[in-house]
Each structure stands twice: as C-alpha cells, then as structure tokens.
Amino acid sequence: MASVxxxxxxxxxxxxxLTLAPLSHCRYWWVRVWDFPRVQLLVIAxxxxxxxxxxxxxxxxxxxxxxxxxxxxxxxxxLWIYPYxxxxxxxxxxxxxxxxxTTLKVMVSNVLTPNRQADxxxxxxxxxxxxxxxxxxxxxxxxDQLKPLEQHYPWVIRCPQDNLYGMHVYxxxxxxxxxxxxxxxxxxxxxxxxxxxxxxxxxxxxxxxxTPPSPTExxxxxxxDAELVMVGKSVKQRDIPVIxxxxxxxxxxxxxxxxxxxxxxxxxxxxxxxMFSTFHASYPFLRWPLDHVFHSKHFxxxxxxxxxxxxxxxxxxxxxxxxxxxxxxxxxxxxxNGADEKLAREVxxxxxxxxxxxxxxxx
Numbered sequence: 240m241a242s243v244x245x246x247x248x249x250x251x252x253x254x255x256x257l258t259l260a261p262l263s264h265c266r267y268w269w270v271r272v273w274d275f276p277r278v279q280l281l282v283i284a285x286x287x288x289x290x291x292x293x294x295x296x297x298x299x300x301x302x303x304x305x306x307x308x309x310x311x312x313x314x315x316x317x318l319w320i321y322p323y324x325x326x327x328x329x330x331x332x333x334x335x336x337x338x339x340x341t342t343l344k345v346m347v348s349n350v351l352t353p354n355r356q357a358d359x360x361x362x363x364x365x366x367x368x369x370x371x372x373x374x375x376x377x378x379x380x381x382x383d384q385l386k387p388l389e390q391h392y393p394w395v396i397r398c399p400q401d402n403l404y405g406m407h408v409y410x411x412x413x414x415x416x417x418x419x420x421x422x423x424x425x426x427x428x429x430x431x432x433x434x435x436x437x438x439x440x441x442x443x444x445x446x447x448x449x450t451p452p453s454p455t456e457x458x459x460x461x462x463x464d465a466e467l468v469m470v471g472k473s474v475k476q477r478d479i480p481v482i483x484x485x486x487x488x489x490x491x492x493x494x495x496x497x498x499x500x501x502x503x504x505x506x507x508x509x510x511x512x513x514m515f516s517t518f519h520a521s522y523p524f525l526r527w528p529l530d531h532v533f534h535s536k537h538f539x540x541x542x543x544x545x546x547x548x549x550x551x552x553x554x555x556x557x558x559x560x561x562x563x564x565x566x567x568x569x570x571x572x573x574x575x576n577g578a579d580e581k582l583a584r585e586v587x588x589x590x591x592x593x594x595x596x597x598x599x600x601x602x
Contacts, residue, residue, distance in 0.1 A: 244301065247291050251305050254284055258312040261494065266589075268452035271460040274493040275527050277316045278514070284313035319492045322510045323528070329511030331570060332539040334561040341436050341562040342541060343412075344369040347530050349448075349486045349518075349553035352376045352403050356550030357384035363546055364388060367557055370411045371434070375448040375486050376551075377405040385409070396446075398428045406485075408446055412436055416600040422469055423462045423590050424450065429470075429485075433600035440562055442480045443600050445470055451488035463488055464495045465590040468583045471503035472594035479601065480537035480562065481505065486553065491528045501575030502583050505533040508540045508558060515545045517554045532558040536567040 257280060260273045273280075288309040291302050321327055346369035348360060361384075364372055372392065374385065379399045385407065389395055392409035398419050399405045404427050406419075417432035430446040447470060452460035467487065474481045483505060489496050491509050500507060509515055509528065517530040530553060542559035549555060587593060 247287065247305055248301075250287055251308050254280065254287065254312050255308055258284075258315055266452070266459040266461050266464070268454060268458055268460065271452040274495075275490050276525070277320050277490075277492060278527070279524065281313050281316040281320065284309045284316065288313065320514070323491050323512075323514045325511070325513055327511045331506045331508040331510070331534075332566055334539045334541045334563065338539070338561060338563050338566060341438050341440050342559060343371070343434075343436070343442065343482075343538070343562065344542075344557070344559045345371045345373070345482060345484055345532050346546070346555055346557045347373040347375070347446075347484050347486065347532065348546075348549065348555035349375050349530060349551055350377055350381055350549065351551035351553065352378050352381070352401075352405070354550045357381065359547075359549040360555070361385070361387060363549060363555060367546065369557065371444065372407075372409040373430075373446045373484055374407045374409070375405070375446075376403050377407045381405070382407060396430050396432060398430065400426070400428070402426055404428060404448055404450075406430055406446060406448060408432065408444075410434065416602075418598040418600070420596075420598055422596060423466050423592060427462070427466075429466070431598040431600050436562075440480065441601055442482060443474065443477055445474065445481070445483045445597075447483065447485040447487060449488055456488075460495065461586070461589045464498075464586045465592045467495060467499040468502060468586045469592050469594050469597050471499040471505070472583065472587075473597035473599060474535075475502060475504050476594075477535075477599065480564075481535040482532065482538075482560075483534075484532045486530050488529055491531065496531075497573065498575075498579060498583060498586075500533070501573045501579050503533070504572045505535055506538070506570055506572065507531070507533055508543050512543060515543065515556065517545055517556050519552050520548050520554050521552060529553065530556040532556065534558075534560060536570050536572065537562055537564045539563050539566050539570075 394410040394414035396408040449463035538560040546555040
C-alpha cells in the first residue's frame with residue numbers, strides 16, 4: 240500500500256503543478272499550453288480522488304490531504320469550463336420564430352494544408368450553404384480545388400501560403416473595403432472586410448489565425464495574445480455590427496480569450512450551450528474548442544454546430560446569426576475593469592502593437 244500512496248502523492252503533485260501553472264504571467268508555451276486541457280485535467284483529478292478513496296491506506300490523514308488537493312484542482316478546472324456547459328446561463332439569446340431580420344451564416348474551417356479531401360469541404364458547403372466561408376491553412380492547391388465555390392461565392396479574398404497560415408474568405412454577400420494584414424508577424428495574415436447585405440446592413444468581419452504557443456510554432460503566446468487584444472480593442476470602437484472568426488489557436492475558456500471578450504465587448508455563442516470542441520478531430524480525449532465565431536450584441540443565435548470531419552485535424556464550425564439589435568441589446572457582455580485594461584496594454588507593449596494598426600473596414 241505504501242507504493243500506492245507514493246504514486247498517488249506524485250500524481251497529485253503533478254496535477255497541482257499543472258493546475259496552478261497558467262496562473263502565472265509566464266508566456267512560454269510549456270506554461271500556456273495547460274490552459275487547453277482543463278476538461279482532461281478535471282477528469283484526471285476526479286479519478287485520483289476516487290482512487291485514493293478506494294484504497295484503505297494506513298495514513299488516513301495524508302489520504303484526506305490528497306483528496307483535498309485533487310478535489311480542489313477539479314473544482315478550479317470546473318470553474319473555468321463551467322460557462323461552456325449547458326448548465327450555465329446563455330450569453331447569447333436564442334432567436335425566436337417571430338423575430339424577423341437579416342440572417343448571416345458563417346462557417347470556419349481549418350482545412351489542414353496536407354489534407355487532400357477538398358471534395359468533403361465542397362460537399363459540406365453545398366449542404367450547409369453558409370453566407371461566408373472562412374478557410375485557413377489554405378495553399379495554392381486548396382485555392383485551385385475550391386475554385387468551384389466562386390460560382391456561388393463571387394466575393395473572394397485570397398491569401399494562399401505554404402506555411403500553414405494561408406487564408407481564403409468566400410462570400411455570397413457583397414464585400415467592400417477588404418484588406419489582408421500582417422499584424423504581429425510578417426508571415427501570419429488576417430483578413431478584414433465589410434459585408435454589405437441586400438438589406439443594406441453593414442457588418443465588419445475580421446478573420447484571424449494567430450500562431451499557437453507550441454514548441455513547433457511559437458515558443459511563447461505573445462503574438463497570439465497581442466493579435467487578439469489588438470483586434471478586440473479595435474472592434475470595441477465600432478458602432479456597426481462586428482464578427483470576429485477563425486482558428487484562434489486558443490481555447491474558449493483561456494484567460495487570453497476571456498481578456499479578448501472583455502476588451503472587445505463581443506459575445507461568445509458557446510457560453511451556456513456547450514464546448515463544441517473542434518480540435519483534435521482524430522483524438523476524442525484530446526479535444527478542445529479552438530475555432531470560434533464571436534459577434535457584437537447586434538445579433539442573436541439561430542444555430543450553432545460542429546460539422547462533420549473533412550479529413551482535417553479540425554472539425555468545421557458553423558454559426559447562424561439573426562440581426563436583431565433590439566433583442567441583442569439585452570445581452571450581457573463580460574465586464575472588464577482597470578486591471579484588464581492594464582493587462583491588455585502590457586500584452587500590446589510586448590509587440591509594440593496598437594489597435595489603431597487594425598484595418599477598420601468601412602471607416
């Protein structure tokens with residue numbers, strides 16, 4: 240039994256360390272990465288608590304301490320992910336049948352550059368018929384394969400790249416004042432454009448795909464965090480409807496995404512509905528929400544779903560919004576304070592960034 244106690248102590252210590260690590264302001268990938276697997280760490284914490292209860296060990300006081308640590312870790316992880324469960328309050332209202340207004344369907348798909356199953360994406364677009372498709376990790380091969388979309392999507396923003404950060408935007412809705420920018424890295428594009436619906440509604444659309452904190456991509460989370468803050472602070476100043484979408488390489492419940500929501504004032508339709516995890520498509524236990532559609536309070540929600548696999552490591556993500564500013568005005572954004580503003584400025588300072596650098600389509 241002593242060996243079991245030693246093993247439980249070791250595992251509980253590691254769990255505590257991984258739980259506390261993201262509390263630091265360290266931006267190295269080996270710290271920031273532990274923002275991602277909060278669900279997995281919650282499951283591990285509960286398993287350790289149950290295991291320690293199962294064994295009748297002599298050192299009962301020590302076992303009680305281990306249970307306190309593991310259950311404390313579980314509670315802390317649950318605190319972060321709870322808003323993304325169906326038990327939490329919905330941040331975005333469900334659209335009602337009697338509410339009329341312009342609908343806007345947005346689909347975002349990280350295609351995975353080496354993936355050669357473009358036919359699956361084309362079939363999915365034909366089935367879902369989004370108004371806007373945002374495809375990331377697209378190179379010239381993918382641009383050629385997606386050429387048939389242009390028959391129904393006459394407005395196209397093209398930025399093919401071979402570095403896993405290409406981006407294409409296909410729209411049925413008229414596009415104005417579009418611009419590709421490289422906000423924090425000369426090789427990482429973002430797209431900023433104005434959608435003009437048939438009813439004359441103007442929507443500022445921003446498509447992002449920042450680098451993740453990882454040993455193969457970026458040693459630190461600085462660029463990702465700064466790009467989110469730059470765009471967030473920029474769109475906060477807009478009076479027109481706003482949508483920010485893409486593969487953010489950040490989970491919905493991270494401190495950096497929460498900071499983005501606070502400084503932007505945007506809504507997350509996932510909150511109160513579920514996680515809708517989009518990555519990794521091949522490993523169910525290692526799965527979290529990386530692909531997002533955030534929007535201003537001008538919209539309420541008609542549909543939200545994770546779509547079937549297209550052969551990528553990401554599932555496509557689909558959101559259907561209803562433009563209804565009267566009802567949307569009652570929705571509650573996340574409140575931010577001086578500490579959030581200070582943190583946002585510190586993040587921008589690390590890359591000498593400024594929200595004024597972000598293109599504001601339509602003026």
